[in-house]
Amino acid sequence: MTTGAGTTAEQSAEQRVLERIERARLRKAKVKEERVTLAHGAGGKATQTLIEAVFLDAFRNPHLDDMADGATLTLNGTRTVFTTDTFVVSPLFFPGGDIGHLAVNGTVNDLAVCGARPMYLSAGFILEEGFPVADLRRVVESMATAAAAAGVTVVTGDTKVVQRGKADGCYINTAGIGVLERDLTLTASAARPGDAVLVSGPIGDHGVTIMLARGELDIEADLASDTAPLHEPVAALLDAVPGGVRVLRDATRGGVATVLNEVAQTARLGIVLDEAAVPVKPVVNGACELLGIDPLYVACEGRFVAVVDGEHAETALAALRGHPSGEGAAIAGRVADEPPGAVLLKTSFGGTRIVDMLVGDPLPRIC
Template identity: 45%
Template sequence: MADRIRLAEGGGGEATAELIQRVFWSRLQYPELLKGNDASIIEIPGNLSYNSSQGFVSPGGEAVHKETSRIAVTTDSFVVTPWRFPGGDIGRLAICGTVNDLTMMGAEILGLTTGFIIEEGFSVRDLEQIVQSLADTAVEAGVKVVAGDTKVVNKGAADGIYINTTGIGWVDPLIHLGGELARPGDQVIVTGTMGDHGAAILLARGELGIQGELQSDVAPLNHLLKPLIQKFPGQIRVLRDPTRGGLATTLNEIARQSSVSIHLEEEKIPVKPQVQGICALLGLDPFYLANEGKAIIICGECIGEDLLRLLHQHPFGTAATVIGKVASANPGLVSVRTGMGGERILPMGSGEQLPRIC
């Protein structure tokens, strides 16, 4: 790791992982944090009345020791450039990103907070559009924004606008999801095409003289995934949204967390022709491009067909497909069988492919 922070440290790949481990996890050694999931689960007493001498107590006054509730909490910051892009904007992204992180842990979302850092000189009309988009997306997701904060910094001290969102949710005691729970024999499913958001942002920047009709996939996934989580408790092991670093980096994280290997079939991974074309032209790999409206599902093989049938009934899951399996040999390895019958390793991304995509 270099002495100075680079853009690669924010790209979601190996450089990000090294930064988190060296700087943050080494100093913040809390078990919930060190799991490295999209949200952390905090167990709290089931009754929240508090007595200074007895601690948490029930309405009758007796201390509570065994009954607990499970609360999911997550936070995310959004610095995407440009702030408006085909298919969405930073306001929609801020809601979807946090809703999806909570959903990946099976949480029933209780509320979100938002924090805005705005550069001096930013257009009020643009700010109104962003906040309206944020509000509309919250309605779409069925969630509430319950608190917020606004700061303005000197011109040049920020690039227009940044947003931070934090979310909390309640997790059913029967639901246990996490990157550490994948098992050999499990199936790997994606809910749709890979790389749409990253490719759309690349086009929106207009730096390479390429034009296209591709839109970001940014969307809240709670309505898609909640029925599946409730129907198959214990059989869905892992849910992840492959944002920064894309499919390949996210699967590497899961393989490391669960000490398993993951083997994919390239021809089964859905990628739009427009995304394939952009990647071929620029020498990029669609498996490392960000997604903001897709999920990776790792589940028991016995429910794979039922899961796909339900996914295909929702607009956000029509292209869902099984793309691979989990194995026990070579823990931490992610590989893909190519269309030519060969096999290539998919390492953790470097983080340098496309910075500031979310």
């Protein structure tokens, strides 16, 4: 999380971002490809390089932190979180949700994991000429339902139409504003050895649901997207262990593995995951085996990762499990001194392996 001004924590956060930009400059973060690839949008290593080499370099300011889900700003003394996300999921409709649900919950969740109370959303549509008006209506009504459920209001919008073949039905951008009502600074660099790593529920349901909905796997499964607003389980957690929550991140593109790598890199600490403790549904595991991918890289749209003071791990877990969206929560690992900047997985067979950031894009357009 980046911060605007004021406390020492905020100043050091600014300092950290500037250092990060400087490091990227010094090591000359460079996009090697001459053309944009799907991997640049996958949320993993290529995305990180693109952001450092192109966006951070140009927009060079202490608010912009590629690691954060939103920017924390001070507006006339009101601590506000501002965030944006674009949705290009294909197909638009899938078991458990649709692009409209994702567009609302995705931005609500970016605000929630910054510790903010989500309040207002904008909605920007790009429609392809020929898109059925009935589908648009369905998407918009779904957004309205999701917004009501999350307690946010869509207050401003925009619609553009492009010619046939210049989009894929419907893309939606939402930006969101939330208010920081708690006196807390959630940041990856606050992680400490001995902290517990919690996952708020079984991972990968969303990504696998999308793959199944595309018919790319010749299996049938009783599975639905996990798309859900997370502000309530987040609030339950923050209430249960005041001052004990160090980092919150929603595990979307790149999955839990990528989020934890970002935390490990920023904190310059290790994260040790216990494979047996990471909650994954058997059907998700099965589909991932067929796809040849690790569920740790599969996107969720209603799950988050929390790094919590180890002493309060059980209290935190109980708080999460007390909420319907967190009933499958688990303590999946811990923060350690070693290996610095990396994520280590203790496998169910007793071995260990390094879990890197996502490379390539095995599951394009899942959000």
